[in-house]
Structure formats: C-alpha cells, structure tokens
Amino acid sequence: MQERQRRSFTEEYKRQAAELVVSSGRSITSVGKELGLRDSVLRRWVEKLRQEPAAAARRPTTQATPMPADQAAEIARLREENERLRMERDILKKSNRDLCRNPDMSFRFIEDHRDAYPVRLMCAVLGVSAAGYYAWRERPVNARATTNAALLAAIRQVHQDSGGRYGSPRVHAALRVQGRGASRGRIERLMHRHGIRAIMASPRRVRTTDSRHGLPIAPNLIERHFAAAAPNRIWLADITYIPTAEGWLYLAAIMDLFSRKIVGWAMRDHMQVELASSALKMAIQQQHPEGGLIHHSDRGVQYASQDYRAILSAAGITASMSRKADCYDNAPMESFFHTLKTELVHHRQYETRAEAQRDIFAFIEGFYNRASEHPSVYVVEEKRVC
Structure with missing residues (x-):
C-alpha cells in the first residue's frame, strides 16, 4: 500500500493560515477544517504569529468613552430605522417583481425568507396581507412541492458553501456528486424563482506580461492539449x-x-x-x-x-x-x-x-x-x- 505523502508548507503558507485565524476571529478548529489542517499544527502557527511584536501592536488597547443616555437612545432609534429601511431595500432587491405579481409567488418568497425578515414587513413591501400569507401556509402541501423544498434546501447549502460563487451549472454538478438526480433545468428554475444566483463582476485591465526581451524562449510543448494523465505531469x-x-x-x-x-x-x-x-x-x-x-x-x-x-x-x-x-x-x-x-x-x-x-x-x-x-x-x- 502506497504511503501517504506528508504535506510540506512554506513559511508564507503558515503565516497566511495563522493570519486567517487571528484576523477573522474564527476558531482554530473551523479554519483548520477549511484548510485541511490538524488543530495542533495550526495552533502552533497561530501561537508563533501572536508572539511577534507586530501582532501585539495591532490589538486595540483603548476603551471607548461612555456616551450620554439621550444620545445613545437617539443612536439606537436611528439604527433601528436604518435596519428597517435596509430590510425593505433587501426585500425589494431579492424579490423578483415579475414573479411576485400574483399572491402565491409573493407568499412563496415570504416563506423562503421568514427567518431573515419580519413577516409583516415583507407583506407590506410586497403588497399582500399577513392573514392571506398565514392562510396560504396552512394549505396542504403536495408531493411535488415537498420534493422542491428538499431540493431547494440542498441548492441553498451548496450555494452557501461556495460563498455564493456557484451558478446553476456548478450547483447541478455539486448535487450530482452528492447523488441527487435533479435535472439542470429544474435546478435553474428553482434558483431563478428564489433569487439564487452566482456573484459576477466585470474585470479591470492591467498588462502583466512583458515579452519584449532577448531571453531564451521555450517551445510550446502542450499545443492547447489541456489534459494530463496523472498529477505532476x-x-x-x-x-x-x-x-x-x-x-x-x-x-x-x-x-x-x-x-x-x-x-x-x-x-x-x-x-x-x-x-x-x-x-x-x-x-x-x-x-x-x-x-x-x-x-x-x-x-x-x-x-x-x-x-x-x-x-x-x-x-x-x-x-x-x-x-x-x-x-x-x-x-x-x-x-x-x-x-x-x-x-x-x-x-x-x-x-x-x-x-x-x-x-x-x-x-x-x-x-x-x-x-x-x-x-x-x-x-x-x-x-x-x-
């Protein structure tokens, strides 16, 4: 049986892994699981980083001055108002107005987001009654809806695990690895209906290659044949x-x-x-x-x-x-x-x-x-x- 190769890490890798723990406030176990590292190994790197003077200097040492009661109350009121406005904006952004033109689709949106936003606030923003939503919620659920609910939960988990980076093709591929046989079209429809989409952005441009030199040039040995039979080929x-x-x-x-x-x-x-x-x-x-x-x-x-x-x-x-x-x-x-x-x-x-x-x-x-x-x-x- 082939012996498993021991992993070797550069000093830059060790420092970045320790910085990830220190800067994010996450536990060593959580970061270690994400990077595939044993707790004891990562803990040793973190302790070494924390012993450095620069790391100690970054820790806050000052305490905030107590705020007057009336000023604190006003700030709390403004924060509450800002939070309500933020939730309204998020609800409008996440809800597809074309899908929410009929009450049934609005109720589906409210049901999917009831853990994130107050039900009455979502009803007010989407123009439906709270009583209508609760009546809709009490209706019997058919088998197709039950299956879709389970599939949607799996889609959300894959999407969340990817940091919101996966669109329907990669979600479908990940679910297929898990043994779920749902078609890509069905996954795409569920993601579209519930506002689940991959984050994308337009890139900026910078030149990173300077080939204007007289140094030796190697021949092209792969000729766009982007396949390898084994690792390290x-x-x-x-x-x-x-x-x-x-x-x-x-x-x-x-x-x-x-x-x-x-x-x-x-x-x-x-x-x-x-x-x-x-x-x-x-x-x-x-x-x-x-x-x-x-x-x-x-x-x-x-x-x-x-x-x-x-x-x-x-x-x-x-x-x-x-x-x-x-x-x-x-x-x-x-x-x-x-x-x-x-x-x-x-x-x-x-x-x-x-x-x-x-x-x-x-x-x-x-x-x-x-x-x-x-x-x-x-x-x-x-x-x-x-």
Whole structure:
C-alpha cells in the first residue's frame, strides 16, 4: 500500500493560515477544517504569529468613552430605522417583481425568507396581507412541492458553501456528486424563482506580461492539449493582479493540469522574478515532482529569466511557453484567474495588501483547492497582451 505523502508548507503558507485565524476571529478548529489542517499544527502557527511584536501592536488597547443616555437612545432609534429601511431595500432587491405579481409567488418568497425578515414587513413591501400569507401556509402541501423544498434546501447549502460563487451549472454538478438526480433545468428554475444566483463582476485591465526581451524562449510543448494523465505531469504558470488602496498586489500561481488545483502561489507588491520563483519553489516543495514534468507559461521576462530557468533545471522540469500574444495557449490558468476575480476580488474593496492576501489565501486553500471538481470550460479574460 502506497504511503501517504506528508504535506510540506512554506513559511508564507503558515503565516497566511495563522493570519486567517487571528484576523477573522474564527476558531482554530473551523479554519483548520477549511484548510485541511490538524488543530495542533495550526495552533502552533497561530501561537508563533501572536508572539511577534507586530501582532501585539495591532490589538486595540483603548476603551471607548461612555456616551450620554439621550444620545445613545437617539443612536439606537436611528439604527433601528436604518435596519428597517435596509430590510425593505433587501426585500425589494431579492424579490423578483415579475414573479411576485400574483399572491402565491409573493407568499412563496415570504416563506423562503421568514427567518431573515419580519413577516409583516415583507407583506407590506410586497403588497399582500399577513392573514392571506398565514392562510396560504396552512394549505396542504403536495408531493411535488415537498420534493422542491428538499431540493431547494440542498441548492441553498451548496450555494452557501461556495460563498455564493456557484451558478446553476456548478450547483447541478455539486448535487450530482452528492447523488441527487435533479435535472439542470429544474435546478435553474428553482434558483431563478428564489433569487439564487452566482456573484459576477466585470474585470479591470492591467498588462502583466512583458515579452519584449532577448531571453531564451521555450517551445510550446502542450499545443492547447489541456489534459494530463496523472498529477505532476503538466504545470501551468501565470501572474495576475489585485487592486487595493495601497496599490496593486500581484499573485503568481502554479496549477497542476491533472487536478486543476493551485499547487504553488506567491503574493507580492511587485512583478519581479522573485514573485514567480517563490510560487515555483512552493510547488516543488509541496509536490516533490519526479522527472518528465512540463512547466508551461507565457513568454514573460519572469519565466524566461536565468534564475527561473535555473530552478526548473535543478528540479528536472522541462519549460514550455505559449505563442506570442496568445492567452488561449494558457487558457486553464486564465480561467482560474477569471474565477478568482469574478467570484471574489471584484466584490471586495481592500484597504491593504495584507487584507487582500488573507482573503485570496482563504479562497485558494480553503475553497478552490478543496472543491470536488473544477470547470472544464475555460473563460479567458480579454485583459492584456500575453
């Protein structure tokens, strides 16, 4: 029986995992389960982080001055009013007015959201009576409605577990893995009826590849054949960017084409060779690849540099590069970056690079790498000259 390979972690990985516990306030057990780590291992990393002076300096030390009673009462009243207005806005946003033109659909919406909003408030916003809703609720439920209710609960769970990132195709795929035989059309109709949709956003554009250099260019060894027979046969590499209030944060990533998992990554405030080589070193340290591995990238100066080629050579890895100005030659990596941005980055406003690093680390290691399957349809951003 083959012995299970022991996981190896870089210092950057350890620090990001500990930061995720400290900054989020979540328990070590919760974060450890998300990242696939033992509590004892993660606790040791957290204790090391907390011993650092910088971590202690970030803890709040001042106490707030007591507020006058009348001012506190007014603030409480305003907060209550703001909360009511927020709930009304959310109800209008979540309810599809076309679906809620008849009372039955309005009652269905109220039933689905009764744990989140007051029933009478939803009735007032949707223009139906509370008495009518309660009468509707007492009617006998047929078998189809019961089945739909169970399926809807499963859809909501998958959607929630994905952080709201899954649309109907990926929800359908996840439910199929669970053994549920509902058709994609039925899942799509239920999601549409109940306002369950994937978060999406339009990407910003930045050039991340500089191929205007005289360094050696490797031949294209994969020719858009995006399949591998086993792990550590083909790795794909690329660099992308994340906006923060402090400036750009750059992410270099290495993907194993067989599993579609990100086996190496690094985040810096620059796009120099050290960024790309750090991601490569992490992948080598964690995967321990044997001979015959192909490393495919674009023609960027980072991947063509002498230092990067030396790391590849020392590990027995063969370099491969895309054709000039052709993002589709590295489509799976482009698709991963598209997923990262549309499902996470474009729905955040990062004040600091450290905040973005923690969020991206949690996405890669806690969500993306632990997903049961990844899309086989590639989405390439029209973002740059490759």
